[in-house]
Amino acid sequence: MTHLLQNYGTRIPMTFTHGEGVYLFDETGKKYLDFTSGIGVMNLGYSFEAGKAAVKTQVDALAHLSNLYNNPLQEEVADLLEQADDYKAFFANSGAEANEAALKLARLIRPGKEILAFEDGFHGRTFGAMSATMQDKIQNGFSPMVSGFSKAIYNDVDSLKASVTPQTGAILFEIVQGEGGVTPLTAEFAAALKSCQEQGILLIVDEVQTGNGRTGKLFAFEHFDLQPDIFTTAKGLGNGLPVGAMLVKNCYADCFSAGKHGSTFGGNPLAMASAKAVLTELTSDGFLAEVADKADFLKAQLKEKLASKPTVKAIRNLGLMVGIQLTDGTQLQEILSDARAQGLLVLSAGKDVVRLLPPLVMTKAQLADGVAILEGIL
Structure with missing residues (x-):
């Protein structure tokens, strides 16, 4: 029984209790690396x-x-x-x-x-x-x-x-x-x-x-x-x-x-x-330059780890806004579900794209962790 309209469809059966840095924690205490930033909102993470x-x-x-x-x-x-x-x-x-x-x-x-x-x-x-x-x-x-x-x-x-x-x-x-x-x-x-x-x-x-x-x-x-x-x-x-x-x-x-x-x-x-x-x-000194540097790092990681995968058709990005286009869009929801199971939150875009919007404050090591999870799934 819910008192809410169902305009968001069946919601993902997860309840988050708090966030720290670039991680979200659910009611069981499980930690998730957030490559969604709340759909591009939490750009400075959960501990700003x-x-x-x-x-x-x-x-x-x-x-x-x-x-x-x-x-x-x-x-x-x-x-x-x-x-x-x-x-x-x-x-x-x-x-x-x-x-x-x-x-x-x-x-x-x-x-x-x-x-x-x-x-x-x-x-x-x-x-x-x-x-x-x-x-x-x-x-x-x-x-x-x-x-x-x-x-x-x-x-x-x-x-x-x-x-x-x-x-x-x-x-x-x-x-x-x-x-x-x-x-x-x-x-x-x-x-x-x-x-x-x-x-x-x-x-x-x-x-x-x-x-x-x-x-x-x-x-x-x-x-x-x-x-x-x-x-x-x-x-x-x-x-x-x-x-x-x-x-x-x-x-x-x-x-x-x-x-x-x-x-x-x-x-x-x-x-x-x-x-x-x-x-x-x-607008503080060096912040956006650091974001651009991390974006270059993420792009290189994705190219090295994912570009040759048979499930990947193309990888597109501008800065820390990334789309991984799949060769088969029917796999999209399964990939998102598998990522959640392994402690990574990612988004979809269109019919066949995995969308990444990591917080701007995410470290290169954390970006690499997320790519490694996606590599295993794809």
Whole structure:
């Protein structure tokens, strides 16, 4: 008997009681090496003491503050996010909410124009974000979708060119399609998107999963010399607390005038205290360089140990965001189950991809331990 809706299906029969570092412990005391980070949330692990201390201090002082009043923490977090003061920030509670804000703002900036998105992309399950998520399994049962969206094939320059019309006002995309199978943007496609931007089409980058250091840069678009007109982030921004953000170039910021959008809990003091601690850590000297170094190590380990396995079709990554594509997708759930049995937590993506999102603070030795378990299974 459960009092919960079954929208998550049959949950994995495991109950975790606590986390330490990059490990989770279940009710029997068994320890699991976490290569999921709570689906890209716990980027700094379960023992990020600066974040815990900041939240504890804030909850004792002021747990909530209406957006009717000044909130200095919001200014501090926005300053850490703003990319050389080129952007202004709006705070929400999740990636889907941040993307909804981006879509609304795009329609104000380019009224009456369409927003182009891509097959296998994922932007959330609220109606606007879902309408931009070009996957039947996400949209089925909810028609009609919000109008004003068109689609193209990701990383296909010819498809992009054919899909862009005079009615295209903005293009929404991920730097790495996460739910779609961990497919990174190609340099050629990035150049084609930049060309669209030069023609006056807005670029909206969804950094919900790729942001906050996941790829070895604060934001993944930095790998491609892109400067989006709007970008969003969430997941790892709060290291466990629900927080999202949308950032827009200063030249468009006035389009979100008073009353055009809002959120009761967006920019909540608890979330901002955690986000400030997270961003302070991410932007400290050498942190992201160390993440990039560990990503290179993990890539080398995967290539050496797994690439030649007959069960492995391809290995894709950008930083510490990895997809291991299987030759037979029917084995996917069995592999995830076998990994759990051996004390390793990994994710799926799409129909045939094992997804790895280890915490950014995981050591090389711990990364190697996880790869060794996968090697035995595959």
